[in-house]
Amino acid sequence: MSQDKLKTLEELQNIDLQIRDLAAAAEKHPQRLKQIENQKNSAKSQLDGLRGKLAENERARRQQTEMHGLEQEKVRKWETRLAELKTPREYAALARELDIAKKTNETASLELKRLLGEYEELKKSAAAAEVTLSEKEAVSAREGQEIGALLTAAQEQIKALEVQRAEAVAKCEHGLVAKYERIRKQRGGVAVAAVVGGTCKGCQMNIPPHMANLLRTGAEIQTCPSCYRFIYAAREQAPVAAEV
Numbered sequence: 001m002s003q004d005k006l007k008t009l010e011e012l013q014n015i016d017l018q019i020r021d022l023a024a025a026a027e028k029h030p031q032r033l034k035q036i037e038n039q040k041n042s043a044k045s046q047l048d049g050l051r052g053k054l055a056e057n058e059r060a061r062r063q064q065t066e067m068h069g070l071e072q073e074k075v076r077k078w079e080t081r082l083a084e085l086k087t088p089r090e091y092a093a094l095a096r097e098l099d100i101a102k103k104t105n106e107t108a109s110l111e112l113k114r115l116l117g118e119y120e121e122l123k124k125s126a127a128a129a130e131v132t133l134s135e136k137e138a139v140s141a142r143e144g145q146e147i148g149a150l151l152t153a154a155q156e157q158i159k160a161l162e163v164q165r166a167e168a169v170a171k172c173e174h175g176l177v178a179k180y181e182r183i184r185k186q187r188g189g190v191a192v193a194a195v196v197g198g199t200c201k202g203c204q205m206n207i208p209p210h211m212a213n214l215l216r217t218g219a220e221i222q223t224c225p226s227c228y229r230f231i232y233a234a235r236e237q238a239p240v241a242a243e244v
């Protein structure tokens with residue numbers, strides 16, 4: 001019975017299209033996950049960068065504080081010694097050194113102030129970056145879970161469809177299934193097409209009228225002369241049950 005064979009092919013086609021759609025939808029999930037992961041990583045490296053700058057700032061401030069302390073110590077010592085100096089030449093020489101030390105001190109003090117201001121700004125930025133990172137982490141965890149669940153569901157659906165598919169294949173002649181597979185590969189995943197008003201819906205080409213007639217009688221399985229897909233006459237609307 002060619003009608004039964006055709007029905008099974010239609011069933012097979014229907015299952016294969018469902019599998020194809022599920023697989024295509026599932027493929028988008030890893031892309032989305034990767035995007036979320038990238039956003040999280042960039043928030044993390046932003047924070048790491050700021051933390052690095054904070055550490056650098058702390059180091060620089062320690063250095064400046066140390067230098068400032070040493071210079072102050074020097075200034076104190078030299079000021080004491082200055083009072084004890086006898087000759088104007090010695091006095092002038094030390095006074096000059098003292099001047100330089102005081103200037104160095106002043107510069108260190110200004111630099112320290114600048115570093116402190118920078119530190120406060122960095123602290124604020126780092127706090128904001130921490131908030132951003134924890135937000136991205138939350139999104140990543142939540143969506144990761146959602147996507148994981150979606151993928152599992154899709155895999156289960158596909159598995160169930162594979163079982164149905166194996167049943168449909170078992171009902172079909174081997175040669176017919178092989179032909180079906182061949183056409184499906186060559187024709188973008190669609191091997192069975194309806195004919196509506198004399199037009200093959202697979203390729204939108206008209207089929208010869210005698211073929212359309214044969215299709216209606218359903219004597220044998222037909223293929224479209226243009227796209228070689230299996231064709232079937234589109235079913236009319238369900239006939240109204242005859243009144244008894």
Ligand SMILES: [Zn+2]
Binds near residue numbers: 201227
């Ligand atoms: Zn066609």
